[in-house]
Amino acid sequence: MIVPLNHILLLSGLLFSLGMFCTLARRNLIMMLLGIEIMLNAAAVAFVGASLHWQQMEGQAIVIFILAVAATEVSIGLAAILVVYRRTDSVDPAMEAALWEKGGRP
Amino acid sequence: MAYQLAGFPFLTTLLLCCVAGLLAILCIPARHARAIKIVSAVFSGFTLIVSIYLFIAYDQQAGGFQFVERVAWIPALGIAYFNGVDGFALPMLLLTGIVFFTAVLTMWELELRVKEFFSLIFLLVTGVFGLFMSLDLFFIFVWFDVSLFPMYLLIAIWGSTRKEYGAMKLTLYLLAGSALILPAIIYLVVHSGSMTFDLLALMEGTRFTPAQQRIAFFMLYIGFGILAGVFPFHTWSPVGHVAAPTAVSMIHAGVLMKIGAFGILRVGIFLCPDGWQFWAPLMAVLATCGIVYGVFVGLSQTDLKYVIGYSSVSHMGIVGLGLSTMTIDGLNGAVFQMFAHGIMTALFFSSVGHIYDRTHTKAIAELGGLSRVMPRASSFFIIAALTGIGVPCLASFWGELAVFMSCVSVYPVAGALAIGALAVGALFMLRVVQKTCYGPPLEKFAGLKDITAALAVPRVILVSVIVLFGLFPGVLFDMIHTATMHLIGLR
Amino acid sequence: MQPATPLPLSLIVTAAALLLPLLAFGVIMLATRSRHRLSAAISIGAAGLSLIAAVYLLVQHWQMQAPLVFQTVWLVSGQMAIPIGILLDPLSLLMLTVVATISFLVQVYSLGYMAGDPGFGRYYGCMSLFAWAMLTLTVSSSLLQLYIFWELVGLASYLLIGFWFDKFSASEAGKKAFVMTRTGDVAFLLGLVLLWLQLGTLDIPVLTDPAAVAAALSPGMITLTALLIFGGIIGKSAQFPLLTWLPDAMEGPTPVSALLHSATMVAAGVYLFSRLFGYFSLSPTAMAVCLAIGTISMLLASSMAMVARDIKQVWAFSTISQLGFMLMGLGSGSLFAGVFHLTTHAGFKALLFLCAGVLIHRFHTNDMFEIGRLGGRRLKATVVCMIVGAAALSGLPPFSGFFSKEMILGQLLASGHPTAFLAALLGAFLTTYYAFRLIFILLFPLETDDAGHADGHGAHHGAWGERAMIAVLVCLAGVTVVLGFFEMSLHDFLARGLALDEAAPAHFTWLPMVAGTLAVAAVLQAWFEFGRKKARQIGWVERIPILADLFGQRWYLDRLYRYLLDTLVYRGVSRLFTANDRRVIDGALDGLGRSTIGLGRVVDWVHGGMIQYRLMIMVAAVILLILFIGWGG
16 A cells, blocks of 8 residues: 555545534535535545555445435535525525524424 | 221322312313302312311321321332321311312402312312322422422412512422422432332431431421521512412412421421431521511511511411420421411411402502401401411410420520510501501592402301410310320430 | 319309400400490490409408419420419409409490490400400419410400591500500510429419529529519500500590509509519519619609690509509519509599590590680589599598508608608609699689580480499599508408518508698699689699600600601611512522523523534534543543
């Protein structure tokens, strides 16, 4: 293996942090969704690296699984965002919270 | 022993009377208000009869707990449906029966949501009866909460004068109390060495170290003490009394406050005698504060019901003082005073309620001259006030006397202060009587009718009980004495 | 105590005498209140039977050697046993007779006085309540029982003073009387409880046995309890400093003033002192205090009486002063002098009040000048009776007051209290002065109104009521005239049952002369100022503005108490406590409620709708968890 495991884990960690920052800090639902995607992919990178390192195939299988989950998640997430956008003309999560405050809360 | 009965289950019958009354009321359509009232009166009359029977049938020679009934309920946790009464519980059952019956009769003219009102009252009283007869800590706690919860609705729906505030304050206060009681009970059960909630089993031997008893007693004292209107935790009671409708004030001040004192006695003192001994000086101090404080605050009230609320604080202070003396006379006097105060305050609230119904005001400054307009109604009020002052040959006097006598021997200063409060108490009561009943008849009340015969019945019952036990206090004292001797003998 | 010979009959008779008025009270209040004639008949019947019973007992036990005690237990609880019983000894028999007599006479008198009042039935009910409580008080066998009935007497007094409760002043006076006597009773009860704790019993025969008491109690404790009990006496007998309720109590109907507030109820304090005379005499301090309080009250009240214009007020002040006089006699160590004066005073003071009642009834005013102007002197029988009473009050021979007063004076001198003796002489002089001031004002008004005016008033209540009133007056006047001559036989009677320590009443041959001369001098002065033809009817006190003001304002005692009550109680403690309740306790509580809500708001913000905050908290939690595990691992 040419690339040492540590480097792969470092990359994965960096990616994860970026994704987390994106999710937590951006005031845009779509960007938050992207952040989540990035975090998922960071995990996938770590899985691939680990799978190569220990010569175990399960890691790669899980990556396939993650890709599938990510695809469904994005499709549902985007659909939800679309609905929200139609109702509020906004993709701001704070606006969403304000709406809940107003009367949506049970 | 999963199942144990001694004879006919009178105590369960008493509870079932309440439950049956509740069910019967629920079955009657709400539009038949009169039928609901009659059914309520009949079933509450039943409970009164059963409680009188129990009082008479109790074998004073034998003493101890009688009419015991016990059914294991959750054996794994040691919880049983376990009832029994002694000389402390019987006066309380009798008191509850009398106050319940008279309270139902007092509300004869109620028109708003009659069905709901009486069903909630029945639920409330079920809890009260249950608590007085239960010998299982778990059930004591459950009954305690059963009797608290209807109060909120009763005050918030049928009340007056800041009723939401009063109801909320009362409920929060009492729940805070129950939040102290439950941990204390669990603490005791956990440290008892065996998994049982059985009060009598827990009393056997010395199961708890003095340190444990101190912790548990303190929590129980404060928890139940809130309900008994112990000094710094009393402010819910005047507010609650003011807000509550007449019958609820009667039950509340007459019976519910006694639950607090009874709880201290039944759970606290029975299970933690060492804790009792340790905290007795504190109890005496708080009780004396309550006695003195109550009369002085009452002196400057402008609302009739507030005045009585504060007199309750003062009189319940006498109960607390009696409990704190740790003497036979003190305990006897305290329990007697619980009974006497219950009857007296029921009479007080029922007569004030009547005045309010007729004049539509409780402000002392707006009242006056009622003795001319409603001579009978105001004589009930005056008799209640005189009982509150502690005039001899009316019930309260004996309780106060016994408490003072034992208190001076144990805590001379507290005793002197409490006796001194008598003079202020007289000023405070007579001031109210003068402002409401005496003076020239007022123009605006000229057309008012005196109390009707139907409404006079409950008041007459209460007055006769006051006079009866005022002239023959021995009837009650002998009964209480059996239990006191039992308790002191155990220690 | 082994009861002596005629146990059952005496017991039954006494019990009947006590319980009949109670029965009458119950029946009247429950059933016959609205039927006036019947109520009066029941009450008077009960009082009459009580009187017969009392006289029977007195005659029966005239030669008694040892007191009779019947006792049973009212209530037992632990160490506390409350006995109820009857103690018949000369003292209680004498008092029983006095109370029953005056009760009966006053009730008969009230037939005329209260006729036509809407509360007639209630009046007789309360009178019966009083009669029951007072009679039982006199024969109480234990101090606790005495206290219980002492309180009940106070209750009856409250109800009767405030009888005309429409009047603000009447209800105010009733309240004042009850609260002030209650203040004294607090001390009484405290003393009682202390005594009970030390001695284990409150039976009067035990308490008055000096040997038993001295063995069980330290002298300090005896003094303390004696003084506390004396507090009760001060309250009930309206002595200094609790004397201001009695003048106000005159708001009640006049027969009530005659019965309760002069002859019997207020005398209960003095009676209690005589009852416990053996106990009090163990403490020289208590005796000295008693003497001092008696002297002060006597002088204060006499001074107030000199400027009063209200005829009832004069007699009320005079009552305080005479009660003080009795206490002086008792405090100087003579039981008989005090009790004898109590007896004679009951007679002549009731007489004076009832005479005043006739005048007030007729002329509808309490002002003595007004009554004089309207022609009070034309009611000949009444005025004669009143002169008899006033003469007795002044201690003029041969009326009853002369004998009892002279005995107290002699006793004061014999026991070595020269200051008190001089004060008593001064008091006697002032008493005579104000009594005859009143008489002369009535007899010799400065101007007179037309004659027909007065007669028009009295006619409308049936004549028999008036006749009953006059008959009662004549009875009492007769008693006042002759009672003094029974001094020796009464002394013998009392000496048989009680340890009267003086061999015979102290006699100074010159004393009657001095006292008599003083009294005559006082009468002459009163005549000079109020009676003679050209008198301007202004007393010497009124010529000194400071004194007139001081006396007229009752030495500012009332104002002082009112001020103290207002500032200390209403505006002080009461307001402070209320503020504490509202601000501190409720404030803290409401603050707690509000801060709970505030805290809820804060927590609410954290998990509000904003999804990213939730995430952030989640992440933070996970990081902390990792750190924690990393740390631990």
